[in-house]
Amino acid sequence: MKILLFGLFGCGNLGNDGSLEAMVTSLRRRLPDAEIVVTCYDAANVEPRLDVATLPLARSHTLSPRVSRLDRMLLRFPSRIVDLFAAVSALGRSDMMIVPGTGFLDDYGERFYGMPLTIFLWTLAARLVGTKIAFVSIGAGPIRNRLSRFLMLQAARLAHYRSYRDEISRSFMKSYGLDTSGDGVFPDLVFGLPAPGRASPQRAPGEKLTVGVGVMNYSGWKRFGPEGGAIYTRYVDKLVAFVAWLLDQGHDVRLLTGEMNDQVAVDDVMKGVLAMHPDTARSRIGSEPAYSLEDVLRQLSGTDIAVVSRFHNVVCAIMTEVPVVSLSYAPKNDVLLESVGLGEFREDIEQFKVERLKSRFLALAAEREAHAVILQRRFSDFRESLLSQEDAIFAMVSAAAPMEVGASGTLARKAAPD
Missing domain, CATH: 3.40.50.2000 (Glycogen Phosphorylase B;)
Structure with a gap:
C-alpha cells in the first residue's frame, strides 16, 4: 500500500512538521509495510528526520529566478497547470491521500494562488484518479480572501473523510455551506507525540520562576x-x-x-x-x-x-x-x-x-x-481521543486496498496470488 501525506511540510513551521511526524508514527505502528510519500517544500528538512520519500509541493519552488518572475506575472497559473499533472501522476500510484492535521484550511499569510490553489489542485487530482482523500484533525478558518475560501471549500467537499481539531473549525466550514453532519472533532495530532513531562520542580509562593x-x-x-x-x-x-x-x-x-x-x-x-x-x-x-x-x-x-x-x-x-x-x-x-x-x-x-x-x-x-x-488530565484525554480516531482512519485505509490482519495484530497488504 502507498500513502501520500499532503501538506505544507519542510518549510520551517515546527507545528506542521510535528503533525506530520505524529501521522508517520501512527502509520508505521498500524501499517508497518506501507510506503509513505510526503509532499514538502524542502526535502532536506523532512527526509533525514522521518526517513520517508518526498515530492515537491509545488513546481514554482523549483523554478529558476527568471522563469519564476514570469510565472508570478501570470499569477502562477503556468506552474499550477504543471502541478496538476504532477499531482495526477503521483496520486495515480497512491492508494490514499491523507492531510495530517495543521491549520490546513486557513489563509494566514497566503494569496489565493498560493496554498489555497495548491490544495484544490491536489484534491482534484486525487478525485480524478480515484484516490481516497482524508482530512484528519485539521484546523479551518479564518479564510478572509473570497477566492481562497472558494478553493478551500471545494477541496473540502472533495474529501471522503473529514475531521477537525476543534469545534470552531467545523462550525466555520458549516457556516459556508459545507455539510459537516458526518464530520468528527478530535484533538490536534501533535498531542499524539511523546512528551517529556514536566521537568521544573514545584515552587513556593513568591519564589523565582x-x-x-x-x-x-x-x-x-x-x-x-x-x-x-x-x-x-x-x-x-x-x-x-x-x-x-x-x-x-x-x-x-x-x-x-x-x-x-x-x-x-x-x-x-x-x-x-x-x-x-x-x-x-x-x-x-x-x-x-x-x-x-x-x-x-x-x-x-x-x-x-x-x-x-x-x-x-x-x-x-x-x-x-x-x-x-x-x-x-x-x-x-x-x-x-x-x-x-x-x-x-x-x-x-x-x-x-x-x-x-x-x-x-x-x-x-x-x-x-x-x-x-x-x-495533565486533559492531555491524557486528548491522547485517548486520538486513538479512537485512529481506528476510524485505518478502517478507511484498509478499505482502500486489500488488507489482512497479521499475527501481530497490525494491518498488512495481502500477498498477491502466485
Missing part, C-alpha cells in the same frame, strides 16, 4: 499587507516591556520559537531587553534554537509558566503541564485554552496592553499548580 516567552515573527494576518512593519514593531516593543518587567520581578526568562523564521523576532526582543537592562546576566534571559517540536517540548518542560503566541507552542505547553497565557492571532488558540480550563488567560496579539498581560500572568502564576494538574 522560569518563564517561557514564545516569540513570533508576526506582522499581521496577511503578513504582506502595508501595515505589517508597524504591527511587528508594536508587538516586539510590547514583548520587550513585558520581558523587562519579568526580569525586574526576579524571574528568569527563556525565549521560545515555533517556526524557523521566528529567530529574527527573538533577536529583536533580546536586543531591546538588553538595551533596557545592559547589566542583566545572560543566565537570566536566554534562548536556544529549536529545529523540531521535540526541541520546543524539551525547552518548555524546563519552565514553570509560559506566555506564547503560536498555536503549537500552546499545545506543547499543555503536553508538558506548563500553565500558559496566549497572545492569540486566531481563535484556535482561545478555543484550545477553553478546553483545558485556561480560557480567561488570553489576549489578542495585536491589541494587548502590557499592564493587562502582567495581570493575566500574576493571576495564572498564583494558580499554576492547580492548573498543571488539570493540564
Whole structure:
C-alpha cells in the first residue's frame, strides 16, 4: 500500500512538521509495510528526520529566478497547470491521500494562488484518479480572501473523510455551506507525540520562576499587507516591556520559537531587553534554537509558566503541564485554552496592553499548580481521543486496498496470488 501525506511540510513551521511526524508514527505502528510519500517544500528538512520519500509541493519552488518572475506575472497559473499533472501522476500510484492535521484550511499569510490553489489542485487530482482523500484533525478558518475560501471549500467537499481539531473549525466550514453532519472533532495530532513531562520542580509562593516567552515573527494576518512593519514593531516593543518587567520581578526568562523564521523576532526582543537592562546576566534571559517540536517540548518542560503566541507552542505547553497565557492571532488558540480550563488567560496579539498581560500572568502564576494538574488530565484525554480516531482512519485505509490482519495484530497488504 502507498500513502501520500499532503501538506505544507519542510518549510520551517515546527507545528506542521510535528503533525506530520505524529501521522508517520501512527502509520508505521498500524501499517508497518506501507510506503509513505510526503509532499514538502524542502526535502532536506523532512527526509533525514522521518526517513520517508518526498515530492515537491509545488513546481514554482523549483523554478529558476527568471522563469519564476514570469510565472508570478501570470499569477502562477503556468506552474499550477504543471502541478496538476504532477499531482495526477503521483496520486495515480497512491492508494490514499491523507492531510495530517495543521491549520490546513486557513489563509494566514497566503494569496489565493498560493496554498489555497495548491490544495484544490491536489484534491482534484486525487478525485480524478480515484484516490481516497482524508482530512484528519485539521484546523479551518479564518479564510478572509473570497477566492481562497472558494478553493478551500471545494477541496473540502472533495474529501471522503473529514475531521477537525476543534469545534470552531467545523462550525466555520458549516457556516459556508459545507455539510459537516458526518464530520468528527478530535484533538490536534501533535498531542499524539511523546512528551517529556514536566521537568521544573514545584515552587513556593513568591519564589523565582522560569518563564517561557514564545516569540513570533508576526506582522499581521496577511503578513504582506502595508501595515505589517508597524504591527511587528508594536508587538516586539510590547514583548520587550513585558520581558523587562519579568526580569525586574526576579524571574528568569527563556525565549521560545515555533517556526524557523521566528529567530529574527527573538533577536529583536533580546536586543531591546538588553538595551533596557545592559547589566542583566545572560543566565537570566536566554534562548536556544529549536529545529523540531521535540526541541520546543524539551525547552518548555524546563519552565514553570509560559506566555506564547503560536498555536503549537500552546499545545506543547499543555503536553508538558506548563500553565500558559496566549497572545492569540486566531481563535484556535482561545478555543484550545477553553478546553483545558485556561480560557480567561488570553489576549489578542495585536491589541494587548502590557499592564493587562502582567495581570493575566500574576493571576495564572498564583494558580499554576492547580492548573498543571488539570493540564495533565486533559492531555491524557486528548491522547485517548486520538486513538479512537485512529481506528476510524485505518478502517478507511484498509478499505482502500486489500488488507489482512497479521499475527501481530497490525494491518498488512495481502500477498498477491502466485
